[in-house]
Amino acid sequence: SQQGEEDPQALSIQEGENATMNCSYKTSINNLQWYRQNSGRGLVHLILIRSNEREKHSGRLRVTLDTSKKSSSLLITASRAADTASYFCATDANGGFKTIFGAGTRLFVKA
Amino acid sequence: DTAVSQTPKYLVTQMGNDKSIKCEQNLGHDTMYWYKQDSKKFLKIMFSYNNKELIINETVPNRFSPKSPDKAHLNLHINSLELGDSAVYFCASSQTGLGEQYFGPGTRLTVT
Secondary structure, eight states, X not given: OOSOEEEOSEEEEETTSOEEEEEEOSSOOSEEEEEEEOTTSOEEXXXXXXXXXXXXXXXXXXXXXXXXXXXXXXXXXXXXXXXXXXXXXXXXXXXXXXXXXXXXXXXXXXX | OOSEEEEOSEEEEOTTOXXXXXXXXXXXXXXXXXXXXXXXXXXXXXXXEETTEEEEEOSOOTTEEEEEEETTEEEEXXXXXXXXXXXXXXXXXXXXXXXXXXXXXXXXXXXX
């Protein structure tokens, strides 16, 4: 079964607003990653958070990880139209080499 | 320079045919992957290789045969193509099996 599941499935916001996406997973992990996919393109790595970290920032991105709840959230602050994309969380399994992606959240930022 | 490249970008073929997709990375990474993304955007790992050795084969039909001639290349050959094989196939690489992955642009395979 799928390791990572995200909600919401889709999110539509106005430019300048914040966007929050959540991810849940089922087994213990070494790290959790977030990726972005623009339409018709490959995935682009955004941020990696290790299992012993609780929060991480990168520019307008803030990721939290709660290993007790097996969940993570990605916050994009002051969103821009260019942030329109699908966002996926990914967790490792089998000690690595097997990355499990969530179903993704489709974010639409209206200008 | 493109970090991870795939060819071809589009592939349209008929059922029963055999086709190959090539992948190359110039990042010096040890680990390479093949993923399948279906029409609902769900991304599923198919294979992972580390230093040319197969590490993960995620219950993929044996019509799919990956080959890694060296650490920089991981090709995917598909025999007897079926309608259900239609998808976007992504190649990716990472320095280790736990690190961030760099994805290729994808190959959209359409089987008619």
